[in-house]
Amino acid sequence: MKLEYSGQERVQAEADKVWRFIQDPQKVASCLPDLTSVEIKDEKNMVATVGVAVGPVRGTFRFNIELDPRPEENKVMVRLRGGGLGSAVDLTASASITDQGDQTTLLDWQGQATVSGPAASLGGRVLDAQAKKLIQTVFANLSQRMSEA
């Protein structure tokens, strides 16, 4: 089951600052909602556990997260692979980073989630909502933290 989302965030910071933030996995991980634990493997890879709660669904998802900043393309790619609740979830998101020249930076993001396994048919609606919420929150948090930094 493939789900697609997109959105836009305006960060109150210039692009340089945004790039510095993105290249720090600890900082990026802190933007995951309901984060219960994170283990940084290297500057691009980490393992994070996040809580999931939508209506009746409550549990934890464990994700291998791979950050792939591509400054030459003004783009950052993020891949989350993992799962929970007997199902696998693959999330890929990419954001194009455009300095607006007015101390703000635009994050134009697109995300794609693939839910596999029993939850794809059982909890499809719920996981759809959850994946959407997860991606939206990550980018909203990123925007906020970057602005604060």
Place this chain on the structure above:
Amino acid sequence: MGNRYIGQPLKRREDGKLVRGRGQYLADLPSGAALHLVLVRSPYAHARLVSISLEEALQTPGVVAVYTAADLPELYAPASGPREGRLALHPLLAREQVRYVGEPVVAVLAESRAAAEDAAGRVQVVYDPLPVCADPLEALTAPPLHPSLGTNLALERTVVSGEVGRAFAEAYRVVGARLVEQRVAPAPMEPRGVLATWDGVREALTVWSSTQMPHDLRGALAERLSLAENQVRVVAPDVGGAFGAKINVYPEELLVAYLARRLGRPVRWEEGRNESFTSTIHGRAQVADLEMAFDAEGRVLGLRGRVVADLGAYALETTLGSAPGTLLMLQGPYEIPALELRLQAVYTHATPTGAYRGAGRPEATYYLERLMDMGARALGLDPAELRRRNFIRGPFPYRTRTGAKYDSGAYEQALDRLLEVSRYAELRAWQAEARKQGRRVGVGLCTYVEITGYGWETGGVQVNPDGSVLVFTGTSPHGQGTQNAFVQIVAERIGIPPERIQVVQGDTLAVPYGMGTAGSRTLSVGGSAVLQAAEQVRAKMTRIAAHLLEAAPEDLELGEEGFRVRGTDRGVALEEVIAAAFSPRKLPPGLEPGLEGRASFTLKEANYPFGAHLAVVEVDPETGQVQVLRYIAVDDCGTVINPLLFEGQQHGGVAQGIGQALYEGIFYDAEGQNLQASLLEYALPRADQVPHVEAHRMETPSPTNPLGVKGVGEAGAIAATPAVVNAVLDALEVDHLDMPLSPEKVWRCLREKAVT
């Protein structure tokens, strides 16, 4: 002399027990100290197994063992198929790669089911997803699922007969379409389940399984686990439906037995309802591109095209066997002077497919009946009339161009009977009137011939000293109630009333051998064996009675009171005859004590039931919702032993056929995810969606067996799908829509028609 029991509507004796919840299904068997097996299954349709971490699972309280393929010997579930077929065997647990969502990867054993489920949730498997091909047409050219086979094409066959090129060149009208027989889930009320115990002292394995074929399972267990068949006992307890899905020996059956022996403890596994949607075979799953040529009078000149069967990821015992049946039956009840047909069966990243109520014949019937209706539209003929112009009228046995040999048939008579009991002419007049009022009502027909019975079967009849009787059969039913018919056959032949007769089945220790219940074979093969065993008993009883009466055996007749010398009042009660059978001094010289018969019966040639069905539907033009208003079935399955059992099969089969036409379907997305893997999404027909089936029958005896019977188990499911689809398309006045005819699909069709 008329029949006392054969042909009588005796009620099923087990129903009182079953409907009160007192059946003994697999999950009802006492658990004792059994370990519970739970399987961790792949969430991916195709992936490499990167790593499996079991530590957390092993630490779960109550967990006894957790195994991956690396911990097991290299074992595979058995598979079979035509000789030229390429078999991709199903491993018990995935090795290196997974190839469908639901494939077992890790086995977790715990003291309770709950603990095993807890631990299964803690197994961490890292997968590396690989490209997926869940579409059978794409699979023809996609990289092979099983590189060792070199291709996804497991089986290819062609049938060419007559001058097809000329038939199409000279045709007045040619109709054709891509016709999809969607994947459906057999969804028996009781999912699968296995319980195994190993007796280390006697070195004997006992396996209870929700199976259709205990002896076949015994053979597979012995062969795979390197045991002799006399070390293995298989018992099928009450089985709550199967529809063909429980013919196969599945990986879980071997795994449970293997683990019970390895751990020296009973092990049980019960399939979950949701689990069953990915781990039990699916049925149908074909795509056909077919064309039919007609002359100006509506006579069929030729049929040509290709059928592609979706096998899923691995071959089980029935995976390769269904599609050839489609090819065999693609002439149906019609004269078709020229044929050119090609069958291709391919592996895909999906749950394996296999025999499901009809197994190949429903597909053939659906294609033909859709083409007939398209032809009727193209030619401006009534669908009944077009069929009538094309029926095979004998002589029987009749050899088709596809290789079938129809034993007996009366296709036109079946249609005539249907038109009469349905008041077809009035129905059409009513439809025309309703259409004028803006109602979208449709009438759909299906005339069919199908194939039932195969192989051989054992039967036994044992009369005990008290006059009670045990009947032994190698068939192993799963809800049909066929034991009641066996009782009637035996009672008829040996004069002991039905209430004194019990049937023993589904236990390899009690029944010497059997091929199980499948392919609507039970009565024509199993019933004939039982009949012959009963005849042996009757012959011996007659000899004893003759001795007691000091008469010649040929002068005796068996009546309600016992044996009598024909034309006199001299007789002997049955009890006396039975008592004598167990008293050596009362027996005639040369006759040994005991009263039993054992027989085997081989069905040398299959038999071919046929019939004509009609559905009346109404489409809600605003929502696209279809309601089946009436359903009329005329089925001829030879001699009928018990009309109640017969009608039960008609009703159930029709319900399943309606299910496929209107509601059911397993569809995979591009990632090979089964999106209907629960009863929240997978729609089975409900009581309010199935009308009362007006069930009629004809009885044209089959020459293939002494009872004159054919099988009725699948007829309804074969005929109802095309009848209902034809009715809906008649209501919509369009050539074709693929199943299921869901409300949205119908609504879109109506909307497009409104625009154009």
Place this chain on the structure above:
Amino acid sequence: MYTAPFTYRKATSLAEALQLLQQDPEAKLLAGGHSLIPAMKLRLAAPSTLIDISKLSELRGVRREGETLVIGAMTTYREIENHPLVRELCPLIPQVLRHVGDPMVRAKGTIGGSLAHADPAADLPAAMLALGARIKAQGPGGARVIEAEEFFTGMFSTALQEGEILTEVHIPIRPGARTAYAKFPHPASRYAVVGVAVVVDGGEVRAAVTGAGEHAMRLGKLEQALSGKPLTAEAISAACQNLLSPEGLNHDLAASREYRAHLVDVMAKRALMQALGL
């Protein structure tokens, strides 16, 4: 399928339930259990503790308070469906409850459990919105009343806060109102693909839909088009056109956004025709 391990606590009073809920943030309240228990068996949910409030007498029963019908949160569907006060004063609720699950579900399921669960395809939320119900909740700091329209906030999400318990449903009595519920059920689950509840109260037309979006919602466009107008079959048919834009509606295998939007029009029309006997 078995649930993950959990602790079971049977609350003997509302106060105790509130206290137990305070003690454990991972606890869930157990009402009829017809949504929560299946989710637990599928292991989509694994609360540490279930606090059973289903038998609390202070949360059960139906009574009239002036112009309001008060239904206790733990009153079962069946009790509500068969209650003479409900039948007399608020026939829409029995009309809707006939469509909920099956007799077994209705024997166990409760009004409070359903509303707090806020399944986007449940039947009752549409009725609550159409009737203008108010939902009373008790928290550690006291009680408050939430308008139905503010109550449903998203898919399985409500305005209830952590630690709050839904205690009562208050339904304004609308004498002489004509009501109906038209539902297009999902072919498998029988939840609403689309369900529309309507209340025609004098000149006022109130309508709400469930199943269409992330949560049940009022059909404002329909209400404005028809309120205060002569309610002829023609007027209703004309008004029931494009009530909701397909964008943003739910979509699944049973119904695309476009088809769902169409079903909203059809079900709204049918509900109104039925309510008015047209």
